[in-house]
Amino acid sequence: MARSTEPKISVLCVDDSALVRSLMTEIINSQPDMHVCATAPDPLVARELIKQHNPDVLTLDVEMPRMDGLDFLEKLMRLRPMPVVMVSSLTERGSEITLRALELGAVDFVTKPRVGIRDGMLEYSEKLADKIRAAARARVRQAPHVVHAAPGAAAAASKPTPNLNNPLVSTEKLIIVGASTGGTEAIRELLLPLPPDAPGVMIAQHMPPGFTKSFAQRLNGLCRIAVKEAEHGERVLPGHAYIAPGDAHLVLARSGANYVAHLSDAPPVNRHRPSVDVLFRSAAQNAGKNVLGVILTGMGRDGAQGMLEMQQAGAYTFAQDEASCVVFGMPREAIATGGVSEVAPLSEMTRRVMARLNSMGERTQRV
Incomplete structure (x- = not known):
């Protein structure tokens, strides 16, 4: 069978956990059509690696040291828009930050892999790979101005009742x-x-x-x-x-x-x-x-x-x-x-x- 001449999707993984960076690298490099070009422990290191490697897709932890993941994403989408897949924690705060990241222009998100638990990793690997492939093909947009409301703010306000x-x-x-x-x-x-x-x-x-x-x-x-x-x-x-x-x-x-x-x-x-x-x-x-x-x-x-x-x-x-x-x-x-x-x-x-x-x-x- 002839090998594909299509270049592999290059991915830069940004996460403060060395264990997560290692796991993401293992998952991505196991796919035939993508590879990790570099990893970064925080957004400041990532900024230099983006200039150096020009990756196709960035995976970005939502909660990061030295610079908040959302602050970094906002600057990135304003100055150098590129496909970003957020890596989110399964918490209420994680979900709210992730939704804000999607507003800012992130293409998609995955929840953090269950580090140390191999059961279910195949399914997680396929999901992550699918999202990276989609991100590589996505139309990246600069974030529009969005009016924000606190979650559930309108629930307390009375909304007009439809006239049936x-x-x-x-x-x-x-x-x-x-x-x-x-x-x-x-x-x-x-x-x-x-x-x-x-x-x-x-x-x-x-x-x-x-x-x-x-x-x-x-x-x-x-x-x-x-x-x-x-x-x-x-x-x-x-x-x-x-x-x-x-x-x-x-x-x-x-x-x-x-x-x-x-x-x-x-x-x-x-x-x-x-x-x-x-x-x-x-x-x-x-x-x-x-x-x-x-x-x-x-x-x-x-x-x-x-x-x-x-x-x-x-x-x-x-x-x-x-x-x-x-x-x-x-x-x-x-x-x-x-x-x-x-x-x-x-x-x-x-x-x-x-x-x-x-x-x-x-x-x-x-x-």
């Missing part, structure tokens, strides 16, 4: 969203302009346990709709967005005339739990033509088949366009499968979704 007597506020209509790499910021951009009387929104974003609650709280502090981590058995209401918890499939079900969120610990689909395909397929089966489907930036093909099934059930479906995606994987596959009704840039997505909803409401009134 408004004919355009239908409890039958739903917006169903799937995303992966780059999706946290894309979802934020999609949800921010939604009015308080928007239809219920259900979201499957590839994210590990422990991060989805912080993600939902962060969005809830920014959006006019209420955003929360989905709970098993709760009713799906207008003016609310429900995010699949890490490590659980989110499924749309019916209870009489109501839509209900179900959570499932069934095996991963397309190597993911939550899986976009699982959510999309349940929407096709239980809501059909009342659904507006949206597939956003992400690596792989999760959601492509489910989106086709939604469209075949009468749903209108959108895919984010290549130019605005961090990684044009999932939208490309959905388009290629034939399940996409319309392709739109992220900056236009909410307006087009709402225009389509309004036209659906007007047709309902005429009928």
Whole structure:
């Protein structure tokens, strides 16, 4: 078999733990298409190594000595934007710092490897390698100005209650969203302009346990709709967005005339739990033509088949366009499968979704 002439992805690993640096080096160098060009114990050393090695991808610990990882990332994305994968701890503070890092322009994140525990390392190795490959192909963006809110700040404030007597506020209509790499910021951009009387929104974003609650709280502090981590058995209401918890499939079900969120610990689909395909397929089966489907930036093909099934059930479906995606994987596959009704840039997505909803409401009134 002929060897690939494609140059290997060069990776610079920045972590204050010598053990983690060693483990990351072992994992990355075991992959046939990537190698560690250097490691650094802190951002000040990393700064010189970036100039020396010009790596394709940087892995960066979120909590670092001498210079905070976020401060370093902010400077890096302003002065020399490059693909960064954050290495986060599985703590509440770690999840909040990681979400801020994604706002600043990091492509993706992984949780810290379980040093000293070899069980499960194969799965971790594959996940890390996949994220590095995606980062190497990603469109790196400079961080936009982001308005911040304390997690859960809006939960204490009363949000407008949707007027269910408004004919355009239908409890039958739903917006169903799937995303992966780059999706946290894309979802934020999609949800921010939604009015308080928007239809219920259900979201499957590839994210590990422990991060989805912080993600939902962060969005809830920014959006006019209420955003929360989905709970098993709760009713799906207008003016609310429900995010699949890490490590659980989110499924749309019916209870009489109501839509209900179900959570499932069934095996991963397309190597993911939550899986976009699982959510999309349940929407096709239980809501059909009342659904507006949206597939956003992400690596792989999760959601492509489910989106086709939604469209075949009468749903209108959108895919984010290549130019605005961090990684044009999932939208490309959905388009290629034939399940996409319309392709739109992220900056236009909410307006087009709402225009389509309004036209659906007007047709309902005429009928």
